Amino acid sequence: MAFDYAIVHLKFTIPLAALLTLISYPILTRIHLFQIAALVILAFSATLPWDSYLIKTGVWTYPPEVIIGPKWLGIPYEELFFFVIQTYITSLMYILFNKPVLHAKYLRSQCDPEKWIVATKLAGQVFLAAVTLYGAYCVNVGGEYTYIGLILVWAPPFALITWTMAGRFIISLPLACTALPILLPTIYLWLVDELALGRGTWSIESGTKLDLCLFGVLEIEEATFFLVTNTLIVFGLATFDQYLAVIYAFPHLFPEVPQSPTPLMLLQGRFTGTNEYDMKRIEGIQEAVKRLKAKSRSFYLASSAFTGRLRIDLVLLYSFCRMADDLIDNATTEQEIKSWVAKLIQYLDFHYVHDKEAQKPVHRQNVDHARLKKFIEQEFPAPARSALKLLPTHILPGEPLYLLIDGFRMDSQFNVERDDKFPIKDEDDLVAYARRVAGTVGELCVALIVHHCGAHLTSKQIDDLLDSSREMGIALQYVNIARDITTDAKISRVYLPNSWLKEESLTPEMVIEDTFRPEIIRLREKLLSKAFAMYRHSRPIMQSIPQQARGPMIVAVENYMEIGRVLRERDFLEVKDPRRATVPARRRLWVAAKALMSS
Numbered sequence: 064m065a066f067d068y069a070i071v072h073l074k075f076t077i078p079l080a081a082l083l084t085l086i087s088y089p090i091l092t093r094i095h096l097f098q099i100a101a102l103v104i105l106a107f108s109a110t111l112p113w114d115s116y117l118i119k120t121g122v123w124t125y126p127p128e129v130i131i132g133p134k135w136l137g138i139p140y141e142e143l144f145f146f147v148i149q150t151y152i153t154s155l156m157y158i159l160f161n162k163p164v165l166h167a168k169y170l171r172s173q174c175d176p177e178k179w180i181v182a183t184k185l186a187g188q189v190f191l192a193a194v195t196l197y198g199a200y201c202v203n204v205g206g207e208y209t210y211i212g213l214i215l216v217w218a219p220p221f222a223l224i225t226w227t228m229a230g231r232f233i234i235s236l237p238l239a240c241t242a243l244p245i246l247l248p249t250i251y252l253w254l255v256d257e258l259a260l261g262r263g264t265w266s267i268e269s270g271t272k273l274d275l276c277l278f279g280v281l282e283i284e285e286a287t288f289f290l291v292t293n294t295l296i297v298f299g300l301a302t303f304d305q306y307l308a309v310i311y312a313f314p315h316l317f318p319e320v321p322q323s324p325t326p327l328m329l330l331q332g333r334f335t336g337t338n339e340y341d342m343k344r345i346e347g348i349q350e351a352v353k354r355l356k357a358k359s360r361s362f363y364l365a366s367s368a369f370t371g372r373l374r375i376d377l378v379l380l381y382s383f384c385r386m387a388d389d390l391i392d393n394a395t396t397e398q399e400i401k402s403w404v405a406k407l408i409q410y411l412d413f414h415y416v417h418d419k420e421a422q423k424p425v426h427r428q429n430v431d432h433a434r435l436k437k438f439i440e441q442e443f444p445a446p447a448r449s450a451l452k453l454l455p456t457h458i459l460p461g462e463p464l465y466l467l468i469d470g471f472r473m474d475s476q477f478n479v480e481r482d483d484k485f486p487i488k489d490e491d492d493l494v495a496y497a498r499r500v501a502g503t504v505g506e507l508c509v510a511l512i513v514h515h516c517g518a519h520l521t522s523k524q525i526d527d528l529l530d531s532s533r534e535m536g537i538a539l540q541y542v543n544i545a546r547d548i549t550t551d552a553k554i555s556r557v558y559l560p561n562s563w564l565k566e567e568s569l570t571p572e573m574v575i576e577d578t579f580r581p582e583i584i585r586l587r588e589k590l591l592s593k594a595f596a597m598y599r600h601s602r603p604i605m606q607s608i609p610q611q612a613r614g615p616m617i618v619a620v621e622n623y624m625e626i627g628r629v630l631r632e633r634d635f636l637e638v639k640d641p642r643r644a645t646v647p648a649r650r651r652l653w654v655a656a657k658a659l660m661s662s
């Protein structure tokens with residue numbers, strides 16, 4: 064049928080590319096577009112001569128009536144377009160499956176790889192070399208071995224190059240990051256090919272093929288072609304990501320990283336010797352990601368929306384906050400609480416000194432890193448050490464960190480037998496507490512954003528962002544308290560102000576005894592109303608967050624506020640799991656997608 068080849072694109076490849084573009088658009092960054100463009104150019108350059116040869120030697124033929132007509136080097140334009148759109152589709156698949164993954168974690172495989180990784184890489188190299196040699200043999204034999212031989216002598220050498228450059232990294236990535244972006248487009252294109260071959264859109268001359276079909280009329284050569292070309296694309300993207308990971312993971316090698324690292328930086332990343340890698344930092348990043356994943360679904364999902372070094376520093380900040388909170392929270396005596404608070408303040412004192420003029424802590428000119436390392440290793444348990452060593456204190460202001468620790472101290476008052484067992488007496492205490500444990504976190508997040516991507520912001524814009532981030536942090540803390548009323552009551556904690564309880568003729572003890580009371584629903588709604596009022600007041604200014612951090616930050620905030628929306632939708636008495644109102648995963652993803660698309 065006329066233009067049959069073009070119709071294959073219109074019906075099968077272009078719609079899939081459009082759908083993938085729509086899905087991935089919210090997470091695409093400039094560096095992604097650069098990666099895709101680089102792969103398309105590479106794929107086009109590598110395939111053009113090979114394709115032209117197959118057509119000129121009659122391996123591939125296209126009935127004149129199925130193509131529009133124009134050709135380049137004997138290749139129909141529809142075929143040239145296939146090189147581009149296949150690379151584009153597979154690249155987007157790879158980007159989607161890799162977005163949740165922090166690639167820096169997998170650099171460990173470069174330095175002290177496990178034996179199975181070394182063995183697998185070597186096996187892969189031997190396999191690809193053997194397949195290339197077999198391809199050369201087939202070409203030499205000719206006849207029905209021609210087509211398969213031309214595929215195997217052309218593609219595997221490129222795969223061998225990328226596998227040699229990034230094999231350990233590729234092997235160490237989760238299978239979903241590599242196997243799925245290879246297999247899904249391959250299977251899809253097999254089905255498209257099956258249809259096209261069946262309709263005679265293109266054909267492979269008999270006498271040049273093995274006449275073996277994978278299924279239906281899909282020749283084994285065609286199936287092999289799509290599998291090896293998609294493998295090349297994924298290996299190429301993974302190699303790219305390995306060098307990006309080196310650039311983002313090591314500030315001692317790359318002190319400043321632009322939003323889109325330059326090709327020169329990528330080359331530097333490529334030729335950075337693994338002996339220069341800071342493996343302790345990689346292990347610390349792994350621990351931080353593990354802590355984030357274990358402790359907070361909201362922020363774990365949100366973290367994957369970020370990119371580059373900002374993502375790593377936010378994860379390290381989370382890890383420090385969570386570690387410090389847990390250290391103090393798990394203390395059971397006043398003495399232990401005071402000891403952890405003192406040690407954390409001493410830790411901060413290594414980095415900051417109180418400036419009498421500025422009336423706040425400022426960065427020390429010279430941090431005694433040797434003494435600091437010794438202090439951390441002597442005074443803190445092993446699981447806490449990397450969070451302390453890797454906290455990017457050089458970027459973070461000291462004041463919110465000291466205030467955060469004081470918030471944890473306040474929180475720990477619930478742990479010990481005291482006269483005022485319930486320290487949140489009134490709304491002022493509630494604000495003071497939330498300001499400390501959460502308003503500070505907002506400030507610290509903004510400080511990281513300003514450092515990594517806010518060079519163009521004016522000091523007024525920065526001050527406005529900081530003011531709003533404090534308020535937003537309080538809003539999130541109120542949602543946290545509203546969600547955990549029952550969970551907290553089970554450990555004898557009541558964050559609802561005593562003055563609010565009194566208005567409802569309740570005491571903290573009554574709350575602990577039974578949280579499923581209508582009065583509690585009213586108080587929870589009062590708390591959520593205040594949370595949403597602060598959220599509405601501080602949400603608009605998030606539009607002035609620098610573009611590359613805006614969407615992801617909105618994801619973090621909106622996903623947390625969604626907990627409050629779920630609480631309002633469900634009657635407290637009916638919540639299946641009263642301990643924590645959970646937002647269904649699909650809804651979290653939808654909130655994240657909306658946030659990214661609207662940012």
Ligand SMILES: CC(C)=CCC/C(C)=C/CC/C(C)=C/CC/C(C)=C/[C@@H]1[C@@H](COP(=O)(O)OP(=O)(O)O)[C@]1(C)CC/C=C(\C)CC/C=C(\C)CCC=C(C)C
Nearest residue numbers: 359361365366381384385501504505531532535536539543
């Ligand atoms: C994307 C990413 C990794 C962000 C990291 C954010 C971060 C550093 C969070 C630290 C959380 C933490 C453990 C703080 C210690 C005190 C505490 C527990 C605070 C409560 C957080 C809940 O954390 P949790 O891990 O328990 O989460 P789950 O409830 O289990 O899901 C709090 C509710 C406070 C969190 C407060 C913030 C994250 C600050 C919010 C403000 C901003 C993000 C700034 C927005 C910017 C503008 C301009 C408005």
